[in-house]
Amino acid sequence: MIKPDGVQRNLIGKIISRLEDKGLKLVAIKFLRLTKEQAAEHYREHAGKEFYERLISLITSAPVVAMVWEGKNAVFIVRKLMGATDPAQADAGSIRGLYGMSMGRNIIHGADSVDSARREISIYFRPEELVSYEKTL
Numbered sequence: 001m002i003k004p005d006g007v008q009r010n011l012i013g014k015i016i017s018r019l020e021d022k023g024l025k026l027v028a029i030k031f032l033r034l035t036k037e038q039a040a041e042h043y044r045e046h047a048g049k050e051f052y053e054r055l056i057s058l059i060t061s062a063p064v065v066a067m068v069w070e071g072k073n074a075v076f077i078v079r080k081l082m083g084a085t086d087p088a089q090a091d092a093g094s095i096r097g098l099y100g101m102s103m104g105r106n107i108i109h110g111a112d113s114v115d116s117a118r119r120e121i122s123i124y125f126r127p128e129e130l131v132s133y134e135k136t137l
């Protein structure tokens, strides 16, 4: 997901290009503003943490781009491309390393496991919104 700060900073195109260039396959994409309910479901594992209210407030503050990318080891590969959660610790060439300045405004979110990916996808997409196709070129 390209988070509100990524959208506000005009980074949608750059981020999608990095994932496309790597070889991942886009199978679903949606531009939307999260409801409080969607945000709470998405970040339920963080409920009660010190930063939780800030996190919910930021993620619902402006539109996001929700996406589903497919590929071998996609979860791991996307996490490498994103860099560490804290942009100050992220590899300099990663998305967060290049564009992020703080833990809260870290530009992008990616699922941390296949199970979380499944759960998070189901918050934003109906099954028929995932488009199955072959890359031929």
Ligand code: CMP
Binding pocket: 051, 055, 085, 103, 104, 105, 106, 108, 109, 110
């Ligand atoms: P994300 O990958 O979206 O998953 C949870 C988010 O919580 C994380 O990125 C950060 O934006 C945010 N987060 C995690 N830890 C902290 C923290 N200590 N302070 C503020 N925000 C945090």
